């Protein structure tokens with residue numbers, strides 16, 4: 001096995017901000033054949049930046065192929081994953097690029113309405129965003145594109161970032177994930193074919209239409225094309241937002257962002273994986289290694305991994321929608337379980353029982369939330385067993 | 391569009407099913423049982439308990455069999471190691487937040503969670519207890535329903551029942567994660583919210599989290615009291631369902647055995663609500679004719695049409711909450727249960743020479759809302775509580791067992807006289823459309839002097855399980871005193887299940903319908919599907935009960951209410967005429983305006 005060992009490379013595709021650029025990309029793109037745009041996206045290898053990493057071109061293609069007069073485009077700006085704050089920055093700095101991506105998608109799949117589902121806590125962004133949306137809609141009118149963008153606000157539930165819970169929330173119901181199938185491309189918002197993409201994915205779609213798939217493809221690896229915006233936090237002297245080429249090994253990342261005493265990195269937020277120092281060298285950040293929606297939390301040796309896991313589990317206990325058994329009760333059992341082991345009320349071997357439970361949660365939970373609680377649990381318990389027990 | 395067939399394998403056995411079939415249904419065709427909890431045949435799919443998960447070859451996750459449609463070439467395994475491990479885990483998880491005091495639980499022996507735990511022998515207490523102390527105090531505020539959160543598995547069957555079948559949404563899901571709970575508006579007690587007491591949620595709750603308020607001990611105490619004369623009335627729909635509580639298949643008529651067991655239990659007189667159902671038809675039929683005259687001839691604008699039936703107390707509370715502006719459309723007739731009580735403690739008490747204060751009237755009802763109804767302050771026209779206690783069909787089943795009666799071997803017996811006489815018209819009160827049919831049989835004959843123009847008196851258009859049924863009858867060749875009705879096309883509608891009632895009420899409210907008379911029953915299928923009836927319930931079971939009801943009707947020597955000899959007698963000896971002065975005192979009532987929250 002040969003591993004592509006990338007250097008850490010900073011990139012500037014997302015935030016590059018040339019006045020009027022987005023509008024001109026839109027005008028240019030909607031003169032093209034929708035199928036060609038899809039081919040470019042597929043060719044580019046762009047995968048969703050919201051976490052699940054589904055190929056964006058395919059998602060658009062499936063939705064386009066649905067025979068339905070009503071379709072929707074939704075921009076998922078719920079950004080609830082702990083440690084992720086890059087969509088906020090994108091919305092603040094380059095909203096037109098997002099709007100352009102939404103409109104291009106609408107043009108491609110044959111939708112007339114697009115929505116931005118904005119995280120409740122981001123309502124302070126609304127004022128500016130509303131203004132930009134109004135201007136954008138006026139521009140769409142001017143260029144005779146039958147499309148309109150609207151904004152919907154969430155109310156602070158993490159699970160509403162899950163696409164089907166997001167649709168329920170937009171429709172005015174409790175944000176509870178739906179059964180799948182049907183998938184959003186067939187039955188999404190209002191049970192109509194829907195493309196739902198992360199903020200960043202849509203900006204990349206815009207930029208691929210601008211620069212062509214070739215240039216995008218040059219970045220990254222076979223499995224992880226392009227670059228990605230990372231939210232770097234924790235024990236780092238330089239926390240913030242960075243666009244980096246995908247496919248770098250974790251040790252390069254730690255060299256750049258760590259404080260010299262990094263003991264672990266939590267990749268992908270609370271629902272992601274914890275990687276310890278001894279695995280920094282052979283961990284790739286990307287779909288072939290550990291994928292991330294952007295969150296990179298760095299911990300140095302002063303941190304208690306028990307406390308970190310405890311925090312994550314508390315988060316999931318509260319943020320589970322509560323409808324399904326493995327997740328609602330499983331999360332609570334994991335939390336109570338590590339507390340009991342810590343207090344000596346259960347033997348250390350109880351951790352093995354709990355790990356078996358996470359296996360059930362992974363395969364039997366209804367949505368990605370419950371399915372991924374085992375990620376942090378197992379990676380922290382396996383790597384920091386002593387810290388959990390003593 | 392015709393459906394095409396999908397081929398798949400379940401546990402290596404091939405099966406071919408219609409497109410859109412779920413894995414669960416396909417497995418049933420092969421007689422593989424997959425356990426379920428949140429799934430119910432009357433409700434939309436939830437897919438939240440996850441106990442039905444199965445392995446689909448090639449899939450990363452297990453699939454909920456109840457919520458996953460089959461696809462071509464699918465290979466499903468219902469008992470693989472992964473599946474069994476997950477299933478056991480799920481049951482263990484449910485039990486870890488459950489108050490498993492089965493021996494003291496109303497649902498002991500008929501609980502879906504209990505039988506799953508039994509099948510999987512989940513005995514080792516590995517997991518931590520998550521039982522919340524605050525859940526240990528049940529809500530007993532409602533006279534009909536007990537809600538015990540410590541028994542709740544969050545399957546949302548009640549929530550879907552209340553929303554989808556009843557259109558009430560008294561129960562909902564509150565909060566998320568570890569605080570998620572099945573709750574009322576602002577977690578108020580059930581007697582302070584829009585709950586109609588219909589009990590449909592009880593019928594679909596898989597556990598002991600929702601049960602009826604049990605009045606069995608009250609009734610035993612009355613029976614043991616030597617100074618009390620205890621009479622019992624049995625509603626039409628009880629006799630065709632009670633058998634299910636005692637080991638019989640749905641659809642058995644057990645009228646005679648039921649009467650025999652009530653006598654064995656020790657009731658002084660075993661009487662029939664059918665009598666007062668016939669009485670209701672007289673009162674309600676004449677009320678309708680009066681309203682038609684007042685509206686059509688006298689142009690009296692204070693009198694409202696369409697007139698709506700008032701025998702279903704869940705429906706009454708519903709309209710009082712949701713459409714109180716339509717209260718004047720309700721027939722002022724009390725329900726048969728309450729008419730019976732009022733007559734029992736007056737007319738009948740005199741006949742049997744018992745003082746009203748010494749008489750205890752017990753009703754056996756298919757209904758939980760009747761428990762609420764008998765407590766209403768309007769229901770004391772005899773000067774006492776007209777009906778003292780209401781037992782559901784389920785509670786009677788339990789009493790029979792407690793009394794050690796071998797139901798199967800009982801010889802059928804007849805009701806006591808008087809107030810034990812029944813007609814086919816009264817029997818069909820138990821099915822949706824029955825009151826309408828009974829009313830038309832009588833009213834048409836009163837107006838024209840002829841029987842209703844339907845073969846065998848069977849008014850088929852108002853029968854059946856469609857949610858809203860409509861019919862019209864042209865009134866021709868009337869008797870001279872009803873000349874104003876000559877040629878009138880009488881439009882009627884029948885709805886069952888409050889979600890359907892809501893649709894009809896909306897059409898009345900926006901004036902898009904032109905009905906004269908509407909029958910509404912709160913429960914799906916009418917009383918035969920009542921909230922006090924045996925569990926489980928499903929369309930098939932309700933269909934069988936309906937068949938039994940119409941059989942009973944067909945077998946009755948008298949099939950029209952106005953021919954019931956007890957009814958004829960009570961008008962001659964006591965009431966005078968329908969809608970007369972005495973009737974108004976005893977048999978009619980009025981309604982309240984209630985808030986939504």
Ligand SMILES: Cc1cc2nc3c(=O)[nH]c(=O)nc-3n(C[C@H](O)[C@H](O)[C@H](O)COP(=O)(O)O)c2cc1C
Nearest residue numbers: 048049050076078079080161162163197198201368
């Ligand atoms: C619990 C949960 C929360 C999620 N939150 C978000 C979110 O905040 N933003 C987001 O883009 N995707 C989120 N997702 C992923 C979405 O369901 C969906 O996959 C994504 O929006 C698709 O966009 P993409 O293909 O562009 O990544 C979440 C998924 C789960 C299971």
Ligand code: SF4
Nearest residue numbers: 321322324327367370
């Ligand atoms: S896994 Fe958790 S968040 Fe997802 S549906 Fe189940 S309870 Fe809700």
Ligand code: SF4
Nearest residue numbers: 491492495501597598
């Ligand atoms: S609800 Fe079922 S499992 Fe729970 S205590 Fe009652 S009978 Fe037992």
Ligand code: SF4
Nearest residue numbers: 552585586588589591
């Ligand atoms: S009794 Fe009827 S109205 Fe009340 S909560 Fe249950 S289903 Fe809803």
Ligand code: SF4
Nearest residue numbers: 542543545546548595
């Ligand atoms: S009360 Fe019963 S039906 Fe309702 S969620 Fe709880 S267990 Fe399910």
Ligand code: FES
Nearest residue numbers: 437439440442456
């Ligand atoms: S029965 Fe299928 S998830 Fe509950």
